Amino acid sequence: MLNRLPVDVNPFRLVEQKKRLTGAMPFKQLPRLAEVALPETGDFAVDLEFTRSLSGLPIIVGSVRGRVVMECQRCMKPVEFPVDSDIQVALTTFQSDERPEQEGFEAWLVEDDRLFIQDFIEDEILLALPLVARHEQCEPVRELIEALPSEIAATQVSQTDDKPEGKKNPFAVLKDWKKTE
Structure with a gap:
């Protein structure tokens, strides 16, 4: 059983x-x-280790392991994603610090000498997830309607031709509006 982590x-x-x-x-x-x-x-x-890089930068090296269950956006059934994220970030107190990137680390801005562990871990998990949750192979909930572009254009043209003769254009009153000024 793993220990509970501190809040900050x-x-x-x-x-x-x-x-x-x-x-x-x-x-x-x-x-x-x-x-x-x-x-x-x-x-x-x-697992987080607080140490220094070879050049002396304060860094966090570690990992986050677990699994996230999300809803597949095709079939709407659960899909599981393993989270196996390795962490290597350099701590900095100001945004314009370029040293972390020059040494190959991601920079993590620390304000007021406090690091909220929950936010730090949650960011790493969210970055490890795919943009769209879906199974590799599954059937969509509803059948897809496929049409060629020419069929779509023909349908739109036929819909405009089917306009009833007795229906008035609601913008007809505006056609002479600019002429009256």
Whole structure:
């Protein structure tokens, strides 16, 4: 059984202490993920090591493991996505810091010397998910209607030709509007 993770930490202090956080992040504590995932989604195993890069940058190296169950956008049935995300981010206190990118790390902006673990983990999980949830092979809920472009154009033309003669154009009163001024 994994430990519970703290809510927020001072990441720079943890880097100086060379700490490692290992624990579980319950699905019910991830509200943004709950918007796109089904309740069958399980908890996530988290392993974060606070250390320094070879050049001395404060970094977080670790992983997030678990599974997310989402609704397939074709057949509307559950589809499971494994989350196996490796984390390598450099901590910075200002947005214009270019050193993390130059060294091959993603930059993570830390404000007020606080890092909210829940937000950090939730961002990593959301980035690991596909843009559209779907099975590799499944049938859509409703049958697709396929038509060639020429058939669509012919249908539109025939619909305009079928206009009843007795129906008045509601914009007919506006045709002389500009002439009266």
